[in-house]
Amino acid sequence: MIKVGIVGGTGYTGVELLRLLASHPRVQLQIITSRSEAGMPVAELFPNLRGRVDLRFSEPDSAALAGCDVVFTATPNGVAMGMARELLEAGTRMIDLAADFRLRDPAEWERWYGMPHACPELLEEAVYGLPEVNREAVRAARLVANPGCYPTAVQLGFLPLIEAGLADTGRLVADCKSGVSGAGRKAAVPTLMAESGESFKAYAVPGHRHLPEIRQGLALAAGSEVGLTFVPHLIPMIRGIHATLYATVADRGADLQALFERRYAGEPFVDVMPPGSHPETRTVRGANHCRLALHRPQDGDMVVVLAVIDNLVKGAAGQAVQNMNLMFGLPEDSGLGQIALLP
Numbered sequence: 001m002i003k004v005g006i007v008g009g010t011g012y013t014g015v016e017l018l019r020l021l022a023s024h025p026r027v028q029l030q031i032i033t034s035r036s037e038a039g040m041p042v043a044e045l046f047p048n049l050r051g052r053v054d055l056r057f058s059e060p061d062s063a064a065l066a067g068c069d070v071v072f073t074a075t076p077n078g079v080a081m082g083m084a085r086e087l088l089e090a091g092t093r094m095i096d097l098a099a100d101f102r103l104r105d106p107a108e109w110e111r112w113y114g115m116p117h118a119c120p121e122l123l124e125e126a127v128y129g130l131p132e133v134n135r136e137a138v139r140a141a142r143l144v145a146n147p148g149c150y151p152t153a154v155q156l157g158f159l160p161l162i163e164a165g166l167a168d169t170g171r172l173v174a175d176c177k178s179g180v181s182g183a184g185r186k187a188a189v190p191t192l193m194a195e196s197g198e199s200f201k202a203y204a205v206p207g208h209r210h211l212p213e214i215r216q217g218l219a220l221a222a223g224s225e226v227g228l229t230f231v232p233h234l235i236p237m238i239r240g241i242h243a244t245l246y247a248t249v250a251d252r253g254a255d256l257q258a259l260f261e262r263r264y265a266g267e268p269f270v271d272v273m274p275p276g277s278h279p280e281t282r283t284v285r286g287a288n289h290c291r292l293a294l295h296r297p298q299d300g301d302m303v304v305v306l307a308v309i310d311n312l313v314k315g316a317a318g319q320a321v322q323n324m325n326l327m328f329g330l331p332e333d334s335g336l337g338q339i340a341l342l343p
């Protein structure tokens with residue numbers, strides 16, 4: 001059994017990790033940390049785990065965590081980088097759900113996250129955990145940077161067009177909507193029901209911190225810098241991301257449906273839907289899937305890719321478990337067989 005620790009077990013990605021890992025056939029949950037709830041039984045805070053998780057929250061303690069085979073950090077940005085050296089030196093592998101190891105360039109990290117990087121020497125070693133791009137590197141990794149939620153949907157949607165050299169990479173547009181669980185469990189006025197319910201708004205239009213992460217991934221695929229306009233929106237639902245992606249594709253003869261189907265053939269968690277489909281977020285709610293659909297309205301040169309994921313699953317905890325499976329040589333879909341609930 002793989003001994004697992006979770007730092008930040010009371011947040012939304014933490015409890016989602018618990019939901020997935022509690023029924024994983026090869027995992028033994030060992031430590032779940034929370035500073036605010038230390039001592040409380042996990043199943044008292046989260047009764048959906050009654051009878052499945054028999055642990056109490058504990059204070060984060062590096063020595064105890066170092067006894068685990070792998071530690072998931074489901075903590076605010078900037079926490080994991082303070083623990084990484086010690087855990088890796090102890091031989092514990094690490095999967096960070098925050099952004100601490102996603103950007104290769106420490107200056108970019110400092111610019112977007114407003115703090116110096118605590119261990120820039122680990123940035124080169126960290127593997128960006130998008131399995132559909134980096135599967136082999138993830139298998140061998142000690143330290144995985146689990147991608148952000150928007151970056152997962154946007155990259156999976158754009159990558160086939162960019163890798164094939166078909167899109168004008170100077171003018172990509174990603175128009176994205178997220179449910180409020182994307183903002184985490186901490187109390188905040190913008191995510192109160194009376195503030196976000198029955199309303200809809202864009203935010204961070206001048207620059208969201210997922211912009212450099214998405215640009216970095218797309219530039220690697222394109223082989224050069226890309227121009228991207230990324231506009232996130234907060235939508236009054238709890239889970240889910242819907243990305244509407246626009247790219248100019250001059251080659252009107254290209255069979256894009258076939259291109260996407262070939263690119264994701266054999267991928268356990270990417271579903272290229274039949275031509276003309278309009279994927280719905282509820283079809284991935286609670287599941288680790290990304291569903292994609294392609295459109296070329298009026299047979300013009302503007303291609304529209306629609307991508308949906310659950311921000312807490314393929315956008316966070318599910319992808320983290322997928323990465324753990326790869327790191328430990330398990331079938332990639334172990335513990336990830338959930339089907340979305342309809343209605």
Ligand SMILES: NC(=O)C1=CN([C@@H]2O[C@H](COP(=O)(O)OP(=O)(O)OC[C@H]3O[C@@H](n4cnc5c(N)ncnc54)[C@H](OP(=O)(O)O)[C@@H]3O)[C@@H](O)[C@H]2O)C=CC1
Nearest residue numbers: 008009010011012013034035036074075077098182184185
């Ligand atoms: N929500 C989402 O859809 C997604 C979130 N992410 C990222 O995952 C990470 C976790 O997100 P989310 O679960 O939403 O966050 P939450 O705010 O809901 O939870 C944060 C957790 O971290 C713990 N924590 C906070 N500060 C510290 C600290 N200094 N040391 C140790 N533990 C700490 C908290 O518990 P306590 O204070 O009791 O210790 C809590 O359990 C974030 O970096 C987020 O950006 C990534 C993709 C999607």
Ligand SMILES: CC(=O)N[C@@H](CCC(=O)OP(=O)(O)O)C(=O)O
Nearest residue numbers: 098099148149178179180182183
């Ligand atoms: C709706 C909402 O607020 N979403 C969050 C998603 C960010 C996130 O969780 O990702 P990181 O891991 O990169 O912090 C936001 O826009 O900040």
